[in-house]
Amino acid sequence: xxxxxxxxxxxxxxxxxxxxxxxxxxxxxxxxxxxxxxxxxxxxxxxxxxxxxxxxxxxxxxxxxxxxxxxxxxxxxxxxxxxxxxxxxxxxxxxxxxxxxxxxxxxxxxxxxxxxxxxxxxxxxxxxxxxxxxxxxxxxxxxxxxxxxxxxxxxxxxxxxxxxxxxxxxxxxxxxxxxxxxxxxxxxxxxxxxxxxxxxxxxxxxxxxxxxxxxxxxxxxxxxxxxxxxxxxxxxxxxxxxxxxxxxxxxxxxxxxxxxxxxxxxxxxxxxxxxxxxxxxxxxxxxxxxxxxxxxxxxxxxxxxxxxxxxxxxxxxxxxxxxxxx
Amino acid sequence: xxxxxxxxxxxxxxxxxxxxxxxxxxxxxxxxxxxxxxxxxxxxxxxxxxxxxxxxxxxxxxxxxxxxxxxxxxxxxxxxxxxxxxxxxxxxxxxxxxxxxxxxxxxxxxxxxxxxxxxxxxxxxxxxxxxxxxxxxxxxxxxxxxxxxxxxxxxxxxxxxxxxxxxxxxxxxxxxxxxxxxxxxxxxxxxxxxxxxxxxxxxxxxxxxxxxxxxxxxxxxxxxxxxxxxxxxxxxxxxxxxxxxxxxxxxxxxxxxxxxxxxxxxxxxxxxxxxxxxxxxxxxxxxxxxxxxxxxxxxxxxxxxxxxxxxxxxxxxxxxxxxxxxxxxxxxxxxxxxxxxxxxxxxxxxxxxxxxxxxxxxx
Numbered sequence: 001x002x003x004x005x006x007x008x009x010x011x012x013x014x015x016x017x018x019x020x021x022x023x024x025x026x027x028x029x030x031x032x033x034x035x036x037x038x039x040x041x042x043x044x045x046x047x048x049x050x051x052x053x054x055x056x057x058x059x060x061x062x063x064x065x066x067x068x069x070x071x072x073x074x075x076x077x078x079x080x081x082x083x084x085x086x087x088x089x090x091x092x093x094x095x096x097x098x099x100x101x102x103x104x105x106x107x108x109x110x111x112x113x114x115x116x117x118x119x120x121x122x123x124x125x126x127x128x129x130x131x132x133x134x135x136x137x138x139x140x141x142x143x144x145x146x147x148x149x150x151x152x153x154x155x156x157x158x159x160x161x162x163x164x165x166x167x168x169x170x171x172x173x174x175x176x177x178x179x180x181x182x183x184x185x186x187x188x189x190x191x192x193x194x195x196x197x198x199x200x201x202x203x204x205x206x207x208x209x210x211x212x213x214x215x216x217x218x219x220x221x222x223x224x225x226x227x228x229x230x231x232x233x234x235x236x237x238x239x240x241x242x243x244x245x246x247x248x249x250x251x252x253x254x255x256x257x258x259x260x261x262x263x264x265x266x267x268x269x270x271x272x273x274x275x276x277x278x279x280x281x282x283x284x285x286x287x288x289x290x291x292x293x294x295x296x297x298x299x300x301x302x303x304x305x306x307x308x309x310x311x312x313x314x315x316x317x318x319x320x321x322x323x324x325x326x
Numbered sequence: 327x328x329x330x331x332x333x334x335x336x337x338x339x340x341x342x343x344x345x346x347x348x349x350x351x352x353x354x355x356x357x358x359x360x361x362x363x364x365x366x367x368x369x370x371x372x373x374x375x376x377x378x379x380x381x382x383x384x385x386x387x388x389x390x391x392x393x394x395x396x397x398x399x400x401x402x403x404x405x406x407x408x409x410x411x412x413x414x415x416x417x418x419x420x421x422x423x424x425x426x427x428x429x430x431x432x433x434x435x436x437x438x439x440x441x442x443x444x445x446x447x448x449x450x451x452x453x454x455x456x457x458x459x460x461x462x463x464x465x466x467x468x469x470x471x472x473x474x475x476x477x478x479x480x481x482x483x484x485x486x487x488x489x490x491x492x493x494x495x496x497x498x499x500x501x502x503x504x505x506x507x508x509x510x511x512x513x514x515x516x517x518x519x520x521x522x523x524x525x526x527x528x529x530x531x532x533x534x535x536x537x538x539x540x541x542x543x544x545x546x547x548x549x550x551x552x553x554x555x556x557x558x559x560x561x562x563x564x565x566x567x568x569x570x571x572x573x574x575x576x577x578x579x580x581x582x583x584x585x586x587x588x589x590x591x592x593x594x595x596x597x598x599x600x601x602x603x604x605x606x607x608x609x610x611x612x613x614x615x616x617x618x619x620x621x622x623x624x625x626x627x628x629x630x631x632x633x634x635x636x637x638x639x640x641x642x643x644x645x646x647x648x649x650x651x652x653x654x655x656x657x658x659x660x661x662x663x664x665x666x667x668x669x670x671x672x673x674x675x676x677x678x679x680x681x682x683x684x685x686x687x688x689x
Contacts, residue, residue, distance in 0.1 A: 074527060075526075075527035076498075076523045076524070076525045076526065077521035077522065077523045077527065078521070144539065144543075145542060148546065149546045152546070152547075178491050178531075178547065179491075179547065180491065180532070180543055180546050180547035180550065182532055182543055260496070260535050261539065264533060265532070265533030265535070266528065266531075266532065266533060267527065276532045276533070278496075278533075282496075286497040286498065286525070286533075286535065287498045289370075289396065289397030289398075289400060289498055290397050290398055290399040290400075290497075290499065290524040290525065291399055291498060291525075292399050295525075
């Protein structure tokens with residue numbers, strides 16, 4: 001989807017309209033057939049994945065019913081499974097990550113497209129793209145070995161001690177946790193770093209799509225750079241921006257390895273920002289290897305839930321993107 | 327743009343070509359060794375050792391072994407689906423399960439689970455914990471390091487009033503299964519509330535991925551306690567290993583001799599199907615959280631040659647692989663257990679009604 005956004009922007013106008021003369025070629029039907037099978041293969045694969053998730057997860061879904069989505073009881077010993085903990089962990093971590101990444105991504109894109117001199121814009125754009133190329137396991141290791149201890153020492157512990165005097169207060173409860181930096185919040189920070197480059201890159205393309213006359217006209221009537229960005233540029237691409245946000249969210253929801261390293265991996269509801277949690281993807285990654293019987297079915301159902309959440313996010317993104325005219 | 331595209335295309339082609347040639351070579355070379363090439367899959371814990379044995383075995387005999395470390399659960403699934411010649415698991419199958427599938431299991435090598443702590447001024451081997459106290463810590467009932475239950479076991483050790491941070495494995499693991507089984511033996515409350523499996527509903531603490539993750543979280547959290555395989559207790563800097571009370575009341579050190587003592591003391595003769603958890607065994611020097619890792623093979627083999635090749639490989643491992651095992655922080659089986667296993671091979675594994683392995687004469 002991301003690629004699609006790029007492609008459409010890069011193609012010159014002439015490519016978009018078919019050539020006026022139409023000539024029949026014996027190769028044409030074959031070509032059409034090959035293209036058609038490529039497309040159907042994709043659909044069949046997708047359908048197959050959904051089917052196998054439903055079939056694989058069915059024993060758990062039929063046994064626990066709707067309770068599977070509302071219970072936090074995840075006990076492989078007694079073979080009782082409820083996915084509420086990982087579902088909440090997934091959604092909270094993804095939205096926290098989005099909240100952190102969004103302003104920075106917009107800032108990067110605004111700077112590159114509006115203010116940066118050419119000599120600076122290019123290196124920043126390349127750095128952002130490099131960030132996107134780092135494998136997620138590397139983020140996980142960096143998060144666990146470098147970021148978590150630093151965060152615990154310089155942010156978490158000071159915050160916890162500041163609000164220590166009133167243990168029943170809102171902030172004390174919000175910042176309560178095991179002081180080692182492996183928690184919901186640090187996982188969200190790592191996720192934010194991971195979705196940042198994607199969002200920044202697409203925002204940049206969006207801002208570039210604005211005709212220069214629009215911007216120049218705004219400056220011409222005496223608007224300050226801040227006013228140009230907030231009242232002209234951002235409103236101009238508003239709907240597209242919502243689409244980008246959904247893409248970032250979709251990626252944050254499904255990220256696995258980096259989160260597994262650093263989220264603390266408990267299947268309960270997170271009670272504070274610094275509490276351990278788990279996500280759908282991290283639970284599957286953790287337990288699939290050794291799982292048998294009902295445990296496997298429960299993990300398959302988690303996969304199905306994740307698929308449904310991601311699918312709805314992407315569907316909303318599609319809808320928002322299609323309702324905007326470039 | 328076009329130029330860039332052609333360069334990229336060329337690069338792709340080159341890599342494809344480069345990738346092809348070694349594969350072709352493998353294919354060409356395969357049939358020669360194929361007669362005895364055996365495949366196995368399962369537990370990750372013994373994987374480095376099986377890889378080492380496979381390497382030296384190949385050098386010695388020219389026969390190859392392909393082992394995939396996909397996890398114990400996967401090992402059981404794969405052997406049941408008959409996609410591999412042997413399965414490997416850290417969690418032994420009960421006699422009923424074995425009989426149901428027509429499988430036989432034997433131990434290959436021993437490992438130990440060692441609790442580690444991160445406490446200022448506490449060195450390795452200083453802190454002593456009994457199984458019951460360990461269970462109460464992991465239940466979240468003992469919350470501070472200067473709790474009377476801990477200080478009573480540790481006169482003379484300076485224990486701070488720090489909160490205890492419990493660290494456990496987040497991934498399904500034979501290590502967790504051994505550790506939890508031991509706690510369940512020692513604490514009725516653990517047994518009824520939590521139980522034992524390769525992943526649990528943990529009443530307290532934070533989960534780290536694999537041994538590395540647990541070791542890292544303990545190292546990074548003052549006041550943390552975790553449990554890891556012996557090798558990681560040895561290799562991780564700035565954490566102290568904890569002494570756990572043996573069944574006879576002594577305080578063995580977590581080391582190869584203690585793991586071997588536990589295995590030697592275990593009652594293999596009365597363990598149907600070799601289903602034996604080497605936990606809490608008698609002997610003053612027996613490390614209480616010891617475990618063997620197991621191999622699963624079919625009793626009735628369709629292909630005598632393959633079956634013989636599998637047993638020959640492990641026979642080689644038993645005969646010449648002890649040094650490799652020790653180097654990698656595993657503990658070889660005691661000679662008595664090896665002899666018993668070889669005897670079982672000769673008696674149990676057949677192909678077309680004929681045994682595929684002859685036990686060496688008793689030494």
